[in-house]
Amino acid sequence: MAPPRSFLWSRRIFLTLLTGFVLLPVYVMVSSSLKPLADVTGQFHWLPSEVTIRPYIDIWSTIPLARYFVNSLIVAGAATVCSVVIAVFAAYAVSRYDFRGKRVFTVTVLSTQMFPGILFLLPLFLIYVNIGNATGIALFGSRGGLILTYLTFSLPFSIWMLIGYLDSVPRDLDEAALVDGCGPLGALFRVVVPAAIPGIVAVAVYAFMTAWGEVLFASVMTNDTTRTLAVGLQGYSTLNNVYWNQIMAASLVVSVPVVAGFLLLQRYLVAGLTAGAVK
């Protein structure tokens, strides 16, 4: 059955407007990143007066962008690995076993997810400062400390999503593995984890993306050497000038790996997100 004309026209108009809205900032980011500085300090123009790749060269020397990049990579990567590994064990326990306190655990995990980050930022800040004073271990400002704070949001999320996903992996699979002589851990690693790879990938991508884009903890818990991209990009604004063309170039460089990864893995991500969220 062909859809009615009214539907087709509404769809055309709506999707065109929406595409424009979505792409506008992307266009600004790409086009401005190819403009000379004079173009981005004066009145806005849709097209560059001359196309230059100068901003892409300068971004690395105006601020230590490479260092921020590495910091972000380490912090987001470590937070992702930690939370996914720990969450796989926890989610397996919750999904496959009945035990006392299971409900308390899941409700705690679910509710910490809805708490604002600011709630944990203040106490963690004070804990780190005090540990530093007492033991000399500098958690505050260190990458390790930042990774730990990132677990406040990536861990509950990972556990929650993985419970949902593991529930969708048929129990027959691991029961068969148990019958075949695997231990529970054997069943987890040989059968359940391979079957849940799409969900695990989805959770990992999501955790990485969230950590890569995190601003609140990064702005308080880092210093000059451990600064992540989220805070570091502010360095392109000096007292004399805001290097908008470089900011746009750096934003693009920083975004491309995440967006590319996301789009490549979106099938997994959608499947994983929805197994966990839509139930």
Add this chain to the structure above:
Amino acid sequence: MTTTAPAEQSVGKTPSGAAHPHPRRRPGRIRRIGLPYLLLLPALLLELLVHLVPMVIGAVMSFKELTQFYIRDWGTAPWSGLDNYKVSVDFDAPVGEALLHSFLVTVAFTLLSVGLCWLIGTAAAVFMQDTFRGRGLLRALFLVPYALPVYAAVITWVFMFQHDNGLVNHVLHDQLHLTDKPSFWLIGDNSFWALLTVSVWKGWPFAFLIVMAGLQNIPGELYEAAALDGAGLWQQIRRITLPSLRPVNQVLLLVLFLWTFNDFNTPYVLFGKSAPEAADLISVHIYQASFVTWNFGTGSAMSVLLLLFLLVVTGVYLLLTSRGRKPADV
């Protein structure tokens, strides 16, 4: 390599498990009771470390007079009883008045943003339910705002909202002549709308994703039956699609509400450490109270109040939606 290690056998399997209707379980039982806890142990320890202990400390801090003089050793800060709470909710005094204002701004902003995100996301998902040329490409494009790192996306909006060299003023003033003179978007009353625009731009793809997934679960027979009965496409959308999405929407709206209400990244990148009054969201407000004016005690009290509010809202919402669902299920 042998496939059955002795340790694995002890879990409760005899080598010829199929021969026994009830394989010997006893040695495995004990391990199995402990096993879930063992699996949970790392998660429990970390939850304790990053959530429970900080929350307890946060609650304790809210009863202390914790200013910059005591940060190095906050244990020695004097107790102040309920003073921090009294200051926070004294709406006639500056601190309380600003908090109330920020709270109201956040509520208005959140309701508008969630509503718009839901509307746009649902419309896009419904329009893209059946296949047409370019659907896959559009779907990927629509996920871009969601995938972009917050600071990179929001900083682009900051550039677009600039007074002298931004795209928004160029289009509205120079090209369309809609305004008498270029407007300020990141200070003053307009900042609320700037924030809302960015928040909707960034947030609607999530609604789109979830609704799209929800649509896949609606059985095709429903539409076929409706078509046989002579229902048009618009009627099918109104009578089948939207009602079937109800359980999905209930989760989606709650999640969107909590995320938007707690959002710190967007206003912080858009406005910096102190947001303009018209767009002073609660997260940034508490951040400013704590880390800019160095009043951790008051900041903690505000955090606790915010948490109580979110718990109440979530509780009421869950109660209402689960109650509304029951008659429909029966």
